[in-house]
Amino acid sequence: MAVLSKLVKWARIKSPWIIHYNSGGCNGCDIEVVAALTPRFDVERFGILLKGSPRHADVLVVTGPVTRQTKKRLVRIYNQMSDPKFVLAVGTCTMTGGVFRGGYGVVAGVDEVIPVDVFVPGCPPKPEAIIHGVVKLLEKLQKL
Amino acid sequence: MLEEEVEEKRVFKIPVGPQHPALKEFENFTFTVDGEKVIDVDFRIGYTHRGIEKLAESKTYIQNLYLCERICGICSAAHQGCYAQTVEELAGITAPPRGVYIRTLIWELERIHSHLLWLGVAAHEIGFDTLFMLIWRDREVVMSLLEMISGNRVNYAMSTVGGVRRDISDELKHKILKGLDVLEERTKYYKEVCMKEQTILARAANVGILSKEKTLKLNAVGPTARASGVDVDIRRDDPYGAYDEVPFEVIVYDTCDVLARILVRVDETIQSILMSRWILENLPSGEIRTKFARKIAENEVLGRVEAPRGELLYYIKSNGTDKPERLKVRTPTLANLLPVAEMLKGGYIADIPIVLAGIDPCFACMDRALFIDENSEKTWVWDKEQLRIYSIKWYKEHGKEVVRERWKQ
């Protein structure tokens, strides 16, 4: 049993699968997340793979302040993911709501809706910063 | 009786979305399909509605610069520049020529980045991932140029009321010119790929037709309109910035399909490269910005720019304080909603991703599609990835006959 859980942990650290969800952001962070996946930065060389379905993913990458309409859907996607699950919040909006704080359509902050493991600040953070955030998350996984 | 039942069973409703990133342009389409054909389209948007227009009324003109920039992360410079020039007109000040030229340069560089991004996404939608990766690799060239000029890759914060915030040194100018050479060579190569590659021709030619009459009637904007033979470009038709001095061609194609939309954007990218080079070579000397008094007397101004996706409109009304009375934004994708609904009608389900992406709704379409069979009350959920894979698979099976049929037309 111990061997199996070790193997699972090893696999998870070597190849975390992510799902990307925009909870009402401006797209700036989203194109940087995609830029991190494309040849210049290429996080796929670390085994990080973008998946379309929450049921396949270990890590939920959230961008944008949570709007009233995406709130429910964000929770639903989070609930659909299988345990153990982790959340990487990319961008300043995910921390406080950023410039949109106070807008009637904004909840302000992903952590008010679902638990977050790592925040990456910046508007938008550079792909290097996003990769750094992923590394921090992997360090956290190592300690589990 | 039995036949009728069969007839009924063929008609399905497919809600697609709502996951799609953009300001108000977060869309949820409901398709009514008959077998493989789409017969009706309904949409519901507003998932990214953050209340920016209301929020802007509680912020000062300077604070709003940064709010407007974040309406859309891909055309941030178009939004911020449009806002800045509208407020300038509102306050009755003019930015110095060097400031206007640098602003125009940023607009054009942004158009290059946005069109290349779109081209990559379109390639991804039709399952041509090699092209997607290649284009995104080359797009990094223009991203680096923008970072060198402004200090940020996406939200440049270059425009300010009264001019721009940073100057371009001679050293930087040479670096940009070098980068533009690389981009020009690569873009010309991509144009060749788009015109010759069978994968693209099979999936894009004669797909998502929007006739010229419909385009005029539904007031489509930007590359979507220009791909349907409508010669309209705000840069020429309502000149702003330095566009009445910069030479450029308005690209118009009249085949009205997705292929035309691809080619319009590729050609526009080449035009933007030429324009950027012209601007750098003819950059006037002098100041880059003027001073701006924080309070603006009662006035109203209508400002338009040609964002990468089409006509972007700002209407600002001032009331004598340092905050606007009303700030109205009309983004290009909102104007292209009815036209895209028109394009989808009569097409195949498998064409939905590329046709939706065809208007460049900031990012390629839907992330979750819910299929409801109304008769058996069976429900199943598809995400964007599955729909994309379905469309690629469907074309593998049925592609040949469909393409042959299309070529006959």
Next chain:
Amino acid sequence: MSEELLLENEVLENLKKFLGDKFVDGYVQRRGRVFVRVTMEAYKEALKYALEKWNAYHLSTISGVDKGEKIELLYHLLEPKNKLSITIGTEVPKSNPKIGTVSDIFPSALVYEREVYDLIGVTFEGHPSLKRLLLPEDWPEGVHPLRKDWKPEQVK
């Protein structure tokens, strides 16, 4: 200056003559910018006139502005050939915010009218499917955020 604005002034004069006493106010702001205010009865005539006489076929958008007692609606038209932007405005009383649709003349108004209906609460009579466009499903009915008297407390 004045000779450059020949066309703009012509548009203004023409509209003034055409509408008679239904014409409220109007001015030429700069090259290519004409602002016209008309009464509630005449806005549709004015729009039709601008479309037929000046071929201003492009309806950019409809803006709603809260002016206290009244809500002002601005129809922004563009005529690309002559680089002409015509804005036609009209006012509806806030107590009874109703006005006829223009979607029969400009089909693109279908979306913009839904937006105005949603955010500022003007009902467009004759619109085939006037329903919510932007606000969330759980948003209370009859609460319109772009009105000046809107307060955050109205939404829990």
